[in-house]
Amino acid sequence: MTEPAAATTTALREGDAPAGTPHGEAWGALARTHAAVTQRLQEALAQGDYPPLPWYEVLATVADAADQRMRMGDLAEVLVITRGGLTKLVDRLVKAGLLERTFCETDRRVSYATLLPAGSTLLAEMRPVIVGELQIAFSANISEAQAELLREMLDRVRSTACGGIA
Amino acid sequence: MTEPAAATTTALREGDAPAGTPHGEAWGALARTHAAVTQRLQEALAQGDYPPLPWYEVLATVADAADQRMRMGDLAEVLVITRGGLTKLVDRLVKAGLLERTFCETDRRVSYATLLPAGSTLLAEMRPVIVGELQIAFSANISEAQAELLREMLDRVRSTACGGIA
DNA sequence: CAGAAATGCTTGTAACTACAACTATTGTCT
DNA sequence: AGACAATAGTTGTAGTTACAAGCATTTCTG
Numbered sequence: 001m002t003e004p005a006a007a008t009t010t011a012l013r014e015g016d017a018p019a020g021t022p023h024g025e026a027w028g029a030l031a032r033t034h035a036a037v038t039q040r041l042q043e044a045l046a047q048g049d050y051p052p053l054p055w056y057e058v059l060a061t062v063a064d065a066a067d068q069r070m071r072m073g074d075l076a077e078v079l080v081i082t083r084g085g086l087t088k089l090v091d092r093l094v095k096a097g098l099l100e101r102t103f104c105e106t107d108r109r110v111s112y113a114t115l116l117p118a119g120s121t122l123l124a125e126m127r128p129v130i131v132g133e134l135q136i137a138f139s140a141n142i143s144e145a146q147a148e149l150l151r152e153m154l155d156r157v158r159s160t161a162c163g164g165i166a
Numbered sequence: 167m168t169e170p171a172a173a174t175t176t177a178l179r180e181g182d183a184p185a186g187t188p189h190g191e192a193w194g195a196l197a198r199t200h201a202a203v204t205q206r207l208q209e210a211l212a213q214g215d216y217p218p219l220p221w222y223e224v225l226a227t228v229a230d231a232a233d234q235r236m237r238m239g240d241l242a243e244v245l246v247i248t249r250g251g252l253t254k255l256v257d258r259l260v261k262a263g264l265l266e267r268t269f270c271e272t273d274r275r276v277s278y279a280t281l282l283p284a285g286s287t288l289l290a291e292m293r294p295v296i297v298g299e300l301q302i303a304f305s306a307n308i309s310e311a312q313a314e315l316l317r318e319m320l321d322r323v324r325s326t327a328c329g330g331i332a
Numbered sequence: 333c334a335g336a337a338a339t340g341c342t343t344g345t346a347a348c349t350a351c352a353a354c355t356a357t358t359g360t361c362t
Numbered sequence: 363a364g365a366c367a368a369t370a371g372t373t374g375t376a377g378t379t380a381c382a383a384g385c386a387t388t389t390c391t392g
Contacts (some may be wrong), residue, residue, distance in 0.1 A: 023310070
């Protein structure tokens with residue numbers, strides 16, 4: 001609708017803002033790199049007959065939490081997925097015997113995802129696979145200092161992106 | 167996503183030690199930032215009654231290509247999605263009148279996703295929404311020079327992630 | 333202390349995605 | 363040529379995700 005802005009033949013290379021501005025290019029690189037690394041991690045896990053990446057993320061996050069348990073809502077927020085999605089994801093891990101649901105005494109609305117020994121064991125097996133792939137992807141290309149800088153810049157971007165939330 | 171990087175000195179017990187390496191943290195930040203920004207972009211599009219983000223990515227990519235058309239395989243590779251997934255994604259855009267399938271004379275296996283005027287028009291409407299959100303997320307936090315550095319680091323990581331099964 | 337609003341989580345439904353198997357066309361080797 | 367392998371895309375099926383509605387519990391207000 002609106003106006004043509006078409007100039008389909010002339011504006012081939014200039015009207016494409018995301019590909020033109022430095023920030024747009026940075027976002028494109030971020031998206032593609034995320035997809036590529038994720039794909040690689042999933043391949044590595046599948047090759048070792050391990051569960052998919054989201055399982056690892058849940059296990060690793062819960063394992064790092066105090067008492068190795070987390071409220072469902074907090075977990076969903078950290079993983080940046082919806083609560084409904086997390087409910088079903090945790091369902092699968094519970095069914096697999098890796099997590100259990102526990103409940104809060106003082107507030108009976110909240111439920112925790114709590115790590116079970118089997119989950120801890122599996123995590124210990126999966127972590128080297130993930131860490132190894134990340135070593136290949138990152139260490140070969142950027143120094144530790146650069147990695148810190150990278151993390152710092154990304155966290156700043158995220159802080160604003162989450163502006164409406166955090 | 168790995169860990170929120172809180173406990174800096176956690177004993178390695180039972181093998182379930184948190185991966186507190188700089189590279190691991192960089193990956194965690196990358197994953198969370200990607201998820202957060204993606205979520206924000208999708209919200210912005212939904213609020214304006216625009217199609218979902220993958221549609222935008224297809225349209226923007228094809229619009230940047232020569233003759234505003236791309237081979238299906240190349241498009242899938244750039245977008246880092248499977249070919250089967252792309253077939254169905256393009257199906258939807260074709261059904262919406264935004265793209266059309268065209269074919270190669272010299273190699274009748276290949277088919278192109280070709281931009282239609284309606285797709286170009288819609289892209290012109292969606293782009294400001296995306297660019298605006300990216301401005302908010304990036305410009306407010308990092309300079310253009312930093313954005314270039316960010317992109318450069320990410321591209322290096324991706325080059326390895328895509329390349330060798332080293 | 334009701335009754336309304338807010339919070340925390342789960343479920344129903346629909347849409348999207350990946351994986352594997354399949355068709356069709358092209359390239360290669362003898 | 364003729365057979366075999368490789369490439370390009372599509373389709374069938376199953377699993378996963380998001381969105382919106384729903385239930386249970388807690389908090390706020392008059």
